[in-house]
Amino acid sequence: MSIPNIITNRLKRGCETMAYPRGKAPALPDRHGGALRVEADKCADNCDACVPVCPTQAITRTAGAPVALDLGRCIFCAECVAVCPTQAITQTGDHRLAVRRREDLLLGGPGQEQVRLAAALDGKLRKLFGRSLRLRQVSAGGCNACEADVNVLGTIGWDLSRFGIQFVASPRHADGLLITGPVTKNMELALKKTWAAVPEPKIVIAVGACAIAGGPFIGNPEHLGGASSVVPVDLFIPGCPPHPLTILDGLLRLLDRLEEGRVPPAG
């Protein structure tokens, strides 16, 4: 009975892969909030209400300077949004967060209200990887949430392989690494060896607050404070963990598979 039942069910369900990126992106949960936006000129003088409530010390304000928010350290708890009396820090609901350079995650300066979204890989790399990217995932102190939401991209709803992106079992078969976790001292050697085993040219993607700066474990002496302490990082995807849509957006952005303007925004 089982096999006809399975086939009928399969036919009834049809294709369950989302239309994105050709169609609309799925909406983020309403309480997710998405990317943060900082309008430092709205800050009241001498107000630093957001500074002590931030668990990862992502927000700083020195006397006379505008408020600064490092989205690389942010775990998106939105405590700062809740306490801000002047709506200087707000949630945008935007899932897009991936950047190419670490400094593009620093908000608050003039013209730096939001993250500066990632540009695509340059000519040769884009030609090599644009339609076929094989990644080796290394968890180096990740708590299994980033790992889980990377894994979910392989399920039928997201179907990552339709973009030619796959996770492979060996670094020898890979074009790059996707790293999660703050890079514990105990994983340093394994990560270096895995990186060395990936043939050139190669890229590195750091997923999650831990892999960018240490996340909730910032300052602990048992880790190195993120992937860039050991390997050069080409793409940073913030979040704790980043929503799968945020990760997918980052990957597609890097490979120039998103054409802004043609793709409808989220919502």
Next chain:
Amino acid sequence: MSATTTFALLANSTALPWAEVPEWPVAEFVEATAVELGRGARLCAWFGVPEGSSVRLVAVLAFDADNTLAVGRSTPVEPEGSMPFVVSNCYPSLTARHAQAHLFEREVWEQHGLVPQGHPWLKPVRKTGPGPAPANGEFFRVGGREVHEVAVGPVHAGIIEPGHFRFQCAGEEVLHLEIALGYQHRGVEAALAGGPHRMTMSQMETVAGDTTIGHATAYASVLEALSGTEAPLRAQWLRAVALELERLANHTGDLGALANDVAFLPTASACGKTRGDFLNLTALICGNRFGRGLVRPGGCRHDLEPARAAQLLERLQPALAEVEQAAMWLWESASVRSRFENTGTVFPTQAAEIGLVGPAARASGLVRDVRYDHPAGWHRFAQAPVAVWPGGDVLARARVRWLEVQRSGQFLREQLAAPPEGGIHEALATPAPDMFAVALVEGWRGEVCHAALTDASGRFRRYKITDPSFHNWNGMTLALRGQAISDFPLCNKSFNLSYCGFDL
């Protein structure tokens, strides 16, 4: 029988003054603990509390049948070599008599230098070695010309956490498996000293990221017990709802992953998708798919208003129906059954001896479930039956997950229909000084145990976290004995243990 025990009794998620915890000279303390374990108690935690240059041992026991926990401690013990000219033989090993103490004693030795005399396999648990890798020590080796050794990890083939597995094999058959972890060690417990700190809550939510609600609830319960604060009933209810959503997501994912490991793709595909649907239900409550930002000491940070609860229930029903359908395919497939049955068996006596918890224990016929045995929070008012399946094999571990998916579903339907009224957060009082608190939570992998001791100013003097994986990794090594090495992925998935929860 707890009535006759000389340990101090306390209920789950309560506290007692540190001075009221009975103490024995260390040899007598080990003896007293061994006697209680011999009478059926379980070792929830065994750890050291530094006191000057010496260390006290603390045992947290569970008397499941009597629905009570018990705690005892030793008088201070000098670690080996702590003072010149003082000879310390440390203490007689408990592991030699009760295997469930095995990793706990290794951990105490690694953290405090207390040597358990007569421990059969004393080596590091997670500390860094001379190089940038864990100090694994020597592996157990089987001799003989036909025997070969297989080393796997730390970096594995899939998108999973790192750990090292060392197999001793005769041909395909695994004679012995030794698991060496520590790669994920982030210094969680050390960072808690003098806490709670600003980052502590977020760290608790990421002790094991797939058990965010479980660990966060245990931590919140400990702080509430220490400070004499009771979270509002509605918050307790909401935590119980979130805990079952966490269980549903993970169990569904595991059923799919088990199907995938025997190449049965219909169930693998369906469960992979439905797992995400359950995660999205948690995100409906708090915005985060793993439940981060929901549980806080004193209550919860987001409410589940009637309209939101109705939406949750409405989306829950089709997801449950999909898992039911996908699970039926699994049970009806002869090829799946033949791979699951009699693979990776852990016998009930072994399971009891090594102190398994959670679905792995219940799949070996052991009736233990914190929600039922040690109800705290909302589980004092609402319980689900304990899901037990005999057999101890991969099939049994899959069946227990399936039973729990059904029962969690039923629990949620009942709870969402009758929410308690009221607020969701109570201001947390200051933790009392020199108090000891224990909280157990039945996370989806099993018993999450948090124990805390405050200092004279009410800050954490010692905070001990025991993830269910700490009890259960040994179960996997036993499951592999006599198995074909090719069944390792299947056995591994049937336990699906946490690396970071173990490594802390």
